[in-house]
Amino acid sequence: MKAHTKETQSTMTPEKSLRFLKEGNQRFQNNLKAHRNLLEQVNDTSEGQFPFATILSCIDSRVSSELVFDQGLGDIFSIRIAGNFVNQDILGSMEFGCKLAGTKLIVVLGHTSCGAIKGACDNAELGNLTAMLRKIKPAVNAVIEPKDDNLRTSKNLNFVDSVAAKNVELTMKRIMAESEVLAEMEKNGEVKIVGAMYDINSGAVDFIE
Numbered sequence: 001m002k003a004h005t006k007e008t009q010s011t012m013t014p015e016k017s018l019r020f021l022k023e024g025n026q027r028f029q030n031n032l033k034a035h036r037n038l039l040e041q042v043n044d045t046s047e048g049q050f051p052f053a054t055i056l057s058c059i060d061s062r063v064s065s066e067l068v069f070d071q072g073l074g075d076i077f078s079i080r081i082a083g084n085f086v087n088q089d090i091l092g093s094m095e096f097g098c099k100l101a102g103t104k105l106i107v108v109l110g111h112t113s114c115g116a117i118k119g120a121c122d123n124a125e126l127g128n129l130t131a132m133l134r135k136i137k138p139a140v141n142a143v144i145e146p147k148d149d150n151l152r153t154s155k156n157l158n159f160v161d162s163v164a165a166k167n168v169e170l171t172m173k174r175i176m177a178e179s180e181v182l183a184e185m186e187k188n189g190e191v192k193i194v195g196a197m198y199d200i201n202s203g204a205v206d207f208i209e
Contacts (some may be wrong), residue, residue, distance in 0.1 A: 001034045001035060001036045001072060002040075002041070002044065003040075003041040003044040003045050003050075003072060003073055003074040003075070004049075004050040004051065004052060004074055004075060005044075005050055006048070006050050008050070009050035009051070009052060009102050010102075012052040012104050013104060014104045014105050014189070014190075014191055014192030015192070016104075017052045017053050017103075017104045017105035017192075018105055018192065018194065018207070018209075020052065020053075021053060021069045021071075021105070021107065021205075022205075022207070024068075024069040024070035024071055025068060025069055025070070025203075025204065025205045027070045028067065028068050028069065028070045028203055029202070029203045029204055033070055034070055034072075036072045038072065038073060041072050041073040041074060042073060044074070045073055045074040049074045049101070050074065050101075050102060051074060051075055051076050051077050051097070051101065051102075051103050052075065052076070052102075052103055052104055052105065053075070053076045053077070053103050053104065053105040053106070053107060054076065054077040054079065054093075054094055054097035054098060054103045054105070054106050054107070055069075055076050055077070055078055055079065055106075055107045055109055056079045056080075056081075056084050056086065056090065056094070056106070056107065056108050056109065056171070057078065057079070057080055057084050057107075057109040057110075057111075057198075058080065058081070058082060058083060058084045058109070058110065058111055058114055058116060059080045059081060059082050060082075060111060060114065060115065060200075062111075062200050063109070063111045063198050063200070064078075065078045065107075065109065066078065068198060068203065068205060069205070076103075077093070077097040077101070077103060079093055079094070082115070082116040082132065083114065083116035083117060083120070083132070083133070083135065083136045083167065084108060084109060084110055084167070084168070084171065085135045085136060085167065085171055085174075086171055086174050086175060086178070087135070088178075091175065091178055091179045091182070094106060094175065094179065094182060095179060095181045095182060098181075098182060098185055098190075098191050099181055099182075099185065103191070104190070104191055104192070105191060105192050105193075105194070106175065106182070106191060106192070106193045106194070107194055107195070107196055108168050108171045108172050108175070108193075108194070108195045108196070109168075109195075109196045109197075109198060109205070110164040110165060110167055110168040110195070110196070110197050110198070111164065111197060111198040111199070111200055112157075112160075112161050112164065112197065112198070112199050112200050112201065113157060113160065113161070113200055114160065114164045116132075116133065116136060117136060117139075117140075117160050117163050117164045117167065118154035118160055119133050119136075119154075120133045120134075120136035120137055120139070120140050120163070121140055121152060121153055121154050121159065121160060121163060122153055122154050136163075136167055138170055139163050139164075139166040139167035139169075139170050140152075140163050142166050142170065143159065143162045143163050143166050145162075146159065161197075164197065165195075165197055165208070168195040168196070168197065168208060169195060169208070171195075172193055172194075172195050175193055176193065192209075194207055194208060194209050195207070195208035195209075196208060
C-alpha cells in the first residue's frame, strides 16, 4: 500500500476517511495487516505529507492509532495526551491538520480501563498531573450513576468506562464550541468529527457518530 499523495488525498471525503479507519481496525482485529513497504513510504513522504485523518487519543501504550487502525506513514495526524482532552494547543494542531494540511476527519479516541480517567475518578494528586486531571473531572461529574461514592472510583471499571465515553462526548462538544475554524468546516461538510472507544480486551473500536 502506497503513502497518500496530494491526488489521493483529494479523493478522500469525511465518510470515505471514516470507512478507511473502520476497515483498518477490522484488519487489526483479524491480525491481517495491509502490505506496506515502510522504507518506501519514508521516501514517498520525504517532500510532503497528505494525511486523511486527525486522531486525538490517549498516551496509553496499548492504544497506538497507527496500529489499531492499520495505517502507515503519512496517513494520519496523531495527537496524544493522557485522557484525550483538548486545550488551545491541541485545537490549534487540529486546525492545522484540517484547514491547512487537508485531513477530512477528526476522531476523538478514548479507551477502556483508562489510567487518566481512573486518576480523575479517584481525585489523584501528583505534581502537574493534578492540574491535568482536573480537565477530566467534568466527565466524572456528568456521569450520574452510580450515586454511591464508594462505587465512583477506579475499582468500578464500568463506571470508569462510562466516564471515558462521556469524556469523548464532552471533548467533541468542546471542539465545536472552542474552534470556529473546525465548527465552520464541519458545518460545510469539509470535515466530520466523530468519537470512538477502543476496547483494550478485544482490539475493537466502537465509533460514536
